[in-house]
Amino acid sequence: MYVKRLMLKNFRCYEELDVELSPHINIIHGKNAQGKTNLLEAVYYCATGRSHRTSYDKECIRYDQSEAMIKIWYEKYKEEQLEIHIRKNGRKSIAVNGYPARRINELFGCFQVVLFSPEDLSLIKSGPAKRRKFMDMEICQVDPVYLYQLQQYSKVLRQRNQLLKEIAKKAATKDTIFAWDEQLVSYGVKIMERRRQFTEQLRQYTSRIHRQITHEEETLSITYENNVPIAASDFQRKLEEDLARDIRFGSTASGPHHDDLAMWINGADVRVYGSQGQQRTTALSMKLAELSMMKEETKYSPVLLLDDVMSELDQERQWHLAQYIQENQTILTCTGIEDSIRRLPAGKVLEVRKGKIV
Ligand SMILES: Nc1ncnc2c1ncn2[C@@H]1O[C@H](COP(=O)(O)OP(=O)(O)O)[C@@H](O)[C@H]1O
Ligand SMILES: [Mg+2]
Structure with missing residues (x-):
């Protein structure tokens, strides 16, 4: 799969942009704050219906404008738009x-990307929320039903938390909570089952890739840390046990909204004991695994978006990444075209200056 043409109107710093891309490697270079990441953000938006940088859509609209537009033409087995x-x-x-799509869900499954940015290098050492988001965004891109379940789950969770607060104020009675619990458990179990399945697949891919990158020196294993047992009856019981506490805090202590992913190298928890190098290699292995998994699930190679990561990696890791770059359409941004990038067989090289391609 590859993007043939990208058009933007009033998106971030782009007043207007219309650019054709190579099906192979596209290098976007330019000084800082010129619009390189904004361009990748627009492509990412097409795959996920949201920005990877902000949850406030408004920020994507060019200052003083009321509307932004992104349009892409991409090739799957035929041209799509x-x-x-x-x-x-x-x-x-x-x-x-x-x-026109009626819901955002209809976007999923159309067009897939894997984005790798410097923030991903800290996926391991940041909090569990980042890792849950990693899981969720990957599953959503290949499984539109999952997004629906996530949305329903958070809706029920919000309502349950609201009710907990009302119970604390004696504005509602305890027995009203059980209807919400039932729904929370029902959606929660489906989410956990899908995450478990995803993690099992991720574990297999990452362990193979990690062994390659480290020349068989390190064994990486990724495990799913579900916050409650996956069986409905156990989750239900946990909610009942926690009820007094939940009412006191006005929030739900147990459920997949507190899940995490754990990474182990040679048996030690990378989140806690991993060196910076190990944490980075682990993040890279996860990203490369994501790419292979998506290809297997959808039968199409996703578009690889690399935001200024080459300079953050050492030569060895750059070399591994380069192999994947050559197998997928890649849009890569950088401030300077250093040797590691110059060596790549570029299909197109573009310079961005103040929201324009020059
Ligand atoms: N909504 C917006 N409207 C206009 N300009 C914006 C908007 N959001 C960000 N920018 C501008 O975009 C630039 C940052 O672009 P970015 O793609 O992150 O830069 P880089 O080339 O370093 O990756 C900044 O100059 C910023 O002021
Ligand atoms: Mg940038």
Whole structure:
């Protein structure tokens, strides 16, 4: 799969952009704050219906404008097209091949990307929320039903937490909570089952890739740390046990909204004991695994977006990444074209200056 053409209107610093891309390697270079990441953000948005940088869509709209547009033409087995309008009033619209989508879910499964940015290098040492997001965004791209379950789960969770607060104020009675618990458990179990399945697949891919990168010196294992047991009856019981505490704090202590992923190198927890090098290699292995998994699930090679990561990696890791770059359409940003990038067989080299391609 590859992007043929990208068009932007009032997206971030781009007033207007219309650019054709190579199906192979595209190098976008330019000084800081010129719009390189914004360009990748727009492509990422087409795959996930959201930005990787912000959860406030409004920030993507060019200052003083009321609407931003992203349009891409991409090739799968035939040419397809996506068009997204982001509006200041919060109304967002998506059209797939000219047909308006009723829900954002319809976007998933159309177009896939894997984005690797410097923040991903800290995936291991940051908090569990980042790792849950990693899991969720990957599963969503290949499984639209999962997104629905996540949305329902968070809705029920919000309502349950609201009710807990009302119970504490004696504005509601305890027995009203059970209807919410039932739904929370039902969606929660589905989410956990999907995450377990995803992690099992991720474990197999990452362990193979990690052994390659470290020349068989390190064994990496990724495990799913579900916050409650996956069986419905156990989750239900946990909610009942926690009820007094939940009412006191006005929040739900147990459930997949507190899940995590654990990474082990030669048996030690990388999150705690890993050196910076090990943490980076682990993050790289996870990203490369993501790429292979997505390809296997969808039968298409996703578009690889690399935001300024080459300079953050040592030569050995760059060399491993380069192999994947050559197998997928890649859009790579950098401030300077250093040797590691110069060696790549570029299909297109573009310079960005103040929101324009020069
Ligand atoms: N909503 C917006 N409207 C106009 N300009 C924006 C908006 N959001 C960010 N910018 C500008 O985009 C630039 C940052 O672009 P970015 O792609 O992150 O740079 P880089 O080339 O370093 O990756 C900054 O100059 C910033 O002021
Ligand atoms: Mg940038």
